[in-house]
Amino acid sequence: MADSMEPPPLFENIDIKHHDDDDDDLFASAVQSLPPVKNEVHLENDNHQDLLNGDSDLHEDMGKVHLNDRAEMETVPINVHSVTTPTLEEVEAEGGDQFIEITITEPQKVGDGMGAYMAYRISTKTNMTFFKRREFAVMRRFSDFLGLHDKLTEKYLKVGRIIPPAPEKSVIGNAKMKMGQAEQATNGNEFIERRRSSLERYLRRTCQHPVLLVDPDFREFLESDAELPKATSTSALSGAGVMRFINKVGETVNKITYKMDETDPWFEDKLAHVEALEMQLKKLHTNVEAMVSYRRELANLTNGVARSAALLSACEDHNSLSRALSQLADTEEKVEALHIEQANTDFFILCEMLKDYLGLLGAVRDAFHERTKLFQLWQHSQQMLTRKREAKTKLELQGRSDKLDQAGVEVIEWEAKVERGQEAFDRISKMIKSEMERFEKCRIQDFKATFIKYLENHMEHQAQLVKYWDAFLPEAKAIA
Numbered sequence: 001m002a003d004s005m006e007p008p009p010l011f012e013n014i015d016i017k018h019h020d021d022d023d024d025d026l027f028a029s030a031v032q033s034l035p036p037v038k039n040e041v042h043l044e045n046d047n048h049q050d051l052l053n054g055d056s057d058l059h060e061d062m063g064k065v066h067l068n069d070r071a072e073m074e075t076v077p078i079n080v081h082s083v084t085t086p087t088l089e090e091v092e093a094e095g096g097d098q099f100i101e102i103t104i105t106e107p108q109k110v111g112d113g114m115g116a117y118m119a120y121r122i123s124t125k126t127n128m129t130f131f132k133r134r135e136f137a138v139m140r141r142f143s144d145f146l147g148l149h150d151k152l153t154e155k156y157l158k159v160g161r162i163i164p165p166a167p168e169k170s171v172i173g174n175a176k177m178k179m180g181q182a183e184q185a186t187n188g189n190e191f192i193e194r195r196r197s198s199l200e201r202y203l204r205r206t207c208q209h210p211v212l213l214v215d216p217d218f219r220e221f222l223e224s225d226a227e228l229p230k231a232t233s234t235s236a237l238s239g240a241g242v243m244r245f246i247n248k249v250g251e252t253v254n255k256i257t258y259k260m261d262e263t264d265p266w267f268e269d270k271l272a273h274v275e276a277l278e279m280q281l282k283k284l285h286t287n288v289e290a291m292v293s294y295r296r297e298l299a300n301l302t303n304g305v306a307r308s309a310a311l312l313s314a315c316e317d318h319n320s321l322s323r324a325l326s327q328l329a330d331t332e333e334k335v336e337a338l339h340i341e342q343a344n345t346d347f348f349i350l351c352e353m354l355k356d357y358l359g360l361l362g363a364v365r366d367a368f369h370e371r372t373k374l375f376q377l378w379q380h381s382q383q384m385l386t387r388k389r390e391a392k393t394k395l396e397l398q399g400r401s402d403k404l405d406q407a408g409v410e411v412i413e414w415e416a417k418v419e420r421g422q423e424a425f426d427r428i429s430k431m432i433k434s435e436m437e438r439f440e441k442c443r444i445q446d447f448k449a450t451f452i453k454y455l456e457n458h459m460e461h462q463a464q465l466v467k468y469w470d471a472f473l474p475e476a477k478a479i480a
């Protein structure tokens with residue numbers, strides 16, 4: 001019965017206002033005085049490329065750092081579909097009360113057997129002029145969402161942006177959906193409803209970030225009527241999926257084994273704060289999940305009371321007592337429905353919000369790790385520069401003038417790499433501080449809005465509960 005209940009609305013229409021003092025959204029205001037998104041990403045990737053150019057020892061010595069091939073890093077296909085990307089200044093210049101509202105409805109099962117998948121209707125309403133229309137809708141499958149997240153992560157994580165995490169896969173849920181009937185998969189299925197809700201929250205959080213909102217891939221995802229190319233790399237059983245898993249294991253080992261010598265205490269304090277917050281949110285999330293289970297169990301027990309009271313009223317000879325028992329059964333049925341609504345409120349408003357923020361804190365840690373990787377590259381360049389200088393000194397002492405010029409060139413090259421490495425490290429450090437400032441401010445506002453919504457729903461439920469028992473009280477007093 002709980003599966004058939006509609007979840008309460010998690011958020012109202014999302015208004016995005018690009019002003020410095022706007023902190024109502026998770027990613028509220030655009031960073032001031034930034035270059036166009038396209039240029040920003042190319043700039044950072046050029047820096048990565050420069051760090052990798054030159055001595056091949058970089059790939060041999062950096063066993064702990066997982067780097068893309070140089071050829072893959074020369075260009076970033078941002079403007080794949082020849083879409084003109086507005087700059088942040090252009091977005092802000094539009095002015096006025098701008099909004100974008102994204103809803104996901106009508107999950108539909110496509111196909112049968114293990115080849116089946118769920119498609120979701122994404123409806124968008126907006127008054128932002130860089131979108132082609134004011135209202136539009138598209139159908140997307142779950143792998144499309146994962147493909148979008150991979151594209152955004154590849155572009156922006158390496159420069160220190162906090163990318164909202166994509167919803168998690170569920171092997172068991174997918175198997176049930178694939179092997180079940182179409183009606184069972186689309187009507188009253190808790191797994192499908194949870195996924196629909198999580199996908200909707202993911203898109204809303206993504207569009208709240210001023211940089212991700214204007215990204216061509218994100219706008220194409222929302223607007224394009226054409227079916228997107230199948231994101232085969234998102235499959236766990238694909239070759240890309242296996243390589244991604246291996247790289248993830250390597251990244252995890254690197255995070256555990258490598259500890260950088262932090263020169264800025266801000267990062268050390270902030271990371272400790274994030275870790276402590278993550279631990280407490282996990283405990284709270286576990287307890288809220290238990291509360292949801294208890295609330296649903298209470299609904300089941302209340303249903304048992306209602307059935308028993310109805311059976312008892314049928315065999316009771318005393319008229320007024322029989323009538324009171326029948327009325328009690330009706331009241332308990334209403335209370336059961338109320339408990340189910342409360343369980344849905346606990347889950348869809350509070351529990352899922354906590355789960356989202358556990359994922360967002362993971363995204364924060366990923367941004368910090370990107371900074372650590374750049375620090376490793378910088379330190380490696382410094383070590384190589386020291387080696388090249390020592391080699392040049394040796395050649396000078398040996399009087400090897402034939403190789404001295406080449407050694408001097410190598411020293412100059414590594415000096416440039418060290419300088420670029422430091423610039424890249426400073427740049428990502430500045431970006432992370434800016435992202436964290438927005439994240440912390442908007443996290444507080446998000447928790448506030450969620451708690452108010454949660455409490456308002458429970459107050460309504462409790463008020464309705466009092467009305468039910470007030471209506472039953474005269475029947476109880478009428479027993480004679």
